[in-house]
Amino acid sequence: MGVSVSIDYEKCFNPAGCVKCLQICPVAVFGLASFKETGVDGVMKKSYRIIPTDDDLCVVCNSCTEVCPEKCIVVKV
Amino acid sequence: MCQHCIEHAGSAKRWYLNIEALNEKNADVEWIKKYHTEYSEINIVKPKEEGINHIREVVKHRKGQVVLFEEAVKLCKAVEKIGGPESMIATFCPCRHLRGGFISEPFCIAWGVSMNFKKAYINKLPQRFKKKIIYPFTVDDANELFKEWEIKNKVIHGVFGFGKDKPYIGVICNCEMPYCHPMKQRMKYDIPESYLKSHYVVSVNTNKCKGCGNCQMHCQFGAIRLTDRGFAVVNSINCFGCGVCRSTCEGDAIKMVERENIPLLKERW
Numbered sequence: 092m093g094v095s096v097s098i099d100y101e102k103c104f105n106p107a108g109c110v111k112c113l114q115i116c117p118v119a120v121f122g123l124a125s126f127k128e129t130g131v132d133g134v135m136k137k138s139y140r141i142i143p144t145d146d147d148l149c150v151v152c153n154s155c156t157e158v159c160p161e162k163c164i165v166v167k168v
Numbered sequence: 169m170c171q172h173c174i175e176h177a178g179s180a181k182r183w184y185l186n187i188e189a190l191n192e193k194n195a196d197v198e199w200i201k202k203y204h205t206e207y208s209e210i211n212i213v214k215p216k217e218e219g220i221n222h223i224r225e226v227v228k229h230r231k232g233q234v235v236l237f238e239e240a241v242k243l244c245k246a247v248e249k250i251g252g253p254e255s256m257i258a259t260f261c262p263c264r265h266l267r268g269g270f271i272s273e274p275f276c277i278a279w280g281v282s283m284n285f286k287k288a289y290i291n292k293l294p295q296r297f298k299k300k301i302i303y304p305f306t307v308d309d310a311n312e313l314f315k316e317w318e319i320k321n322k323v324i325h326g327v328f329g330f331g332k333d334k335p336y337i338g339v340i341c342n343c344e345m346p347y348c349h350p351m352k353q354r355m356k357y358d359i360p361e362s363y364l365k366s367h368y369v370v371s372v373n374t375n376k377c378k379g380c381g382n383c384q385m386h387c388q389f390g391a392i393r394l395t396d397r398g399f400a401v402v403n404s405i406n407c408f409g410c411g412v413c414r415s416t417c418e419g420d421a422i423k424m425v426e427r428e429n430i431p432l433l434k435e436r437w
Contacts, residue, residue, distance in 0.1 A: 112268075114268040122266055
């Protein structure tokens with residue numbers, strides 16, 4: 092049984108401030124990764140992104156899809 | 169014998185009690201710096217993209233093992249002897265921070281080279297976290313807090329050495345599943361060197377066992393179970409020998425025995 096968890100990054104606009112999916116996941120599928128990116132004005136900026144690193148461990152409890160305020164997490168079995 | 173001890177113990181009994189491993193001259197500062205500054209990339213982004221090969225490469229430089237409460241305190245004592253009470257800091261665990269764990273206590277004890285990089289990381293933390301950081305962290309703190317965390321938070325203690333040939337021991341972590349990266353990597357990719365089991369394993373005295381069930385409730389590995397006959401039974405193959413069940417036992421029925429002396433377990437680390 093392959094489970095895949097995906098996040099729509101266009102809807103997930105404040106990952107570092109929200110982290111509701113991280114906190115609710117019983118097997119810690121998600122991880123908060125930080126990147127250094129150069130913005131349009133040429134200044135180095137730190138950006139965050141939530142990555143479903145261990146989606147093969149997912150137990151399909153669907154808590155993350157319910158808790159996400161933007162409904163941007165999709166769990167497929 | 170445990171693999172890390174074969175390679176790095178020297179004249180000491182255990183690799184983490186080898187005094188050379190606390191010598192800052194042996195520390196691979198470049199790698200430790202890289203590990204602390206690119207923590208999220210090494211443990212979150214790259215395992216997703218490159219998988220097991222990336223983890224194997226990391227584990228060559230980052231060696232971990234579960235230790236008992238008294239061994240962890242002993243290590244703190246050795247560090248304090250070398251660098252004085254101001255050489256240790258208790259700060260926040262990056263694993264829990266980046267995985268959504270409960271970050272109420274400063275679970276990460278760092279010293280020497282690692283402490284300098286941890287301090288840089290602290291400056292970026294929000295104010296409410298900064299208040300809880302313990303600096304300087306003394307042996308007395310260790311004695312008191314490690315036990316308290318074991319009982320209250322069910323954490324297990326682990327030592328980590330950084331470096332390929334001569335690992336420099338820089339942190340004691342108080343880990344819990346499923347947030348701990350080294351433990352998770354061990355379980356997921358089946359690489360035991362990432363977080364070896366401890367030198368001990370649990371043995372239950374069934375006459376003393378009161379059947380309170382605390383051990384079953386606290387074990388992170390599901391290795392101990394209260395049977396319907398009223399005493400606890402341990403699955404010694406799953407047991408990591410962390411000693412959490414021992415400190416919560418009401419009847420003082422749990423004893424730690426040397427893994428080396430048990431034929432079935434001496435090759436299972």
